[in-house]
Amino acid sequence: MKYVIHVKGPSDAGPGERQEMLEISRRLLAQAGVERSGVVRIDVPSRGAEDPGQGGVLRPAVEPIVPALQSGSLFGDRQGIEILDAHSLQAAEADVIIELLEAADPAAVTVVFLTTGAMPARLAKAVRSLGETMEVKKLRERDAADWLSGEIRDRKLKLNADAAAALLQRFGSDVAGLSQALDQFSPGEAVTRDDVLARFQNRPDEPMWYYADAVADGDIAEALRRLADFLVHGHPLQLMGFLESDLRRKALAAAAPNLETLAEWLGTQPKSFPVQKAWRRRGSTSDTDLQRALTALSRADQLLKTAPEDMHRVTMERLTVALCLWYGGRARRAG
Secondary structure, three states, X not given: OOOEXXXXXXXXXXXXXXXXXXXXXXXXXXXXXXXXXHEEEEEOOOOOOOOOOOOOOOOOOOOOHHHHHHHOOOOOOOEEEEEEOHHHOOHHHHHHHHHHHHHOOOOOEEEEEXXXXXXXXXXXXXXXXXXXXXXXXXXXXXXXXHHHHHHHHHOOOEEOHHHHHHHHHHHOOOHHHHHHXXXXXXXXXXXXXXXXXXXXXXXXXXXXXXXXXXXXXXXXXXXXXXHHHHHHHOOHHHHHHHHHHHHHHHHHHHHOOOHHHHHHHHOOOOOOHXXXXXXXXXXXXXXXXXXXXXXXXXXXXHHHHHOOHHHHHHHHHHHHHHHHHHHHHHHHHHO
16 A cells, blocks of 8 residues: 555545544554544635645645654554645645655555545646545435345344335435434334435435436426425525536437437537437437427526515426426326
């Protein structure tokens, strides 16, 4: 194992991905022989936050990295340094860290950079040269479902399939939250769906395409649930912008003679997942229903911008039901 490690997370990392990144960091430090008490944690503030210290280069939150890299452990043990949000390091700070890394003793220190964005270019190059990279991908609900099944089995909990589904409904892909929820149940305790829904009232902060997929499938109940979940954390106008882009792709897919032309019209590559998805579903909605959807989106957008906020939710619910019928009704009739 190299003494410099980069744990790279997705740019839209949520609590689940961040928890996984930390677990990877702790595991790697332990494998390197670093005691938990021997880890120095650096929480890098955002690039515009804090002023440099008296030295004029490093901000106070970053300064502890200097003695940690220069002197190592006082007792001769391997020193571990965990740098969270390393993508927020300023260029001058990155230059100092590069010098420290190049002068550090690989036998005495292990440094883990955790990022959900791009580090300063020179630092990124140095980290690639000196170390190794581990990537944490964006967790999806199906990933969380697999994780949850394993945890229920390992903990010897008695949660049936409906109870597990209810946990996913409440927490989405947030495996950290799921883990804390499981901590509240005892082995042998029978847990039902109603128990889960009554105990946990939170809603997951999830991507908008979960909602869009439910709408495209014509699943009204699922789409309304996804809408309710989204509106806890997001604004209806965010969803409107997403739906307008989705409808544009559907309309262009219906008119395009082939996948390559569709990608060209959208200004992207044919291998792009949204493009391929729109192309696969190009025959699922009629031209008439696409026009109806466009008109409905326009009316809903006007209501959201002019009507009282109390009307926003009911407007989105009515729009959701209509889109489900127009997008998914044809497929259901064909089936």
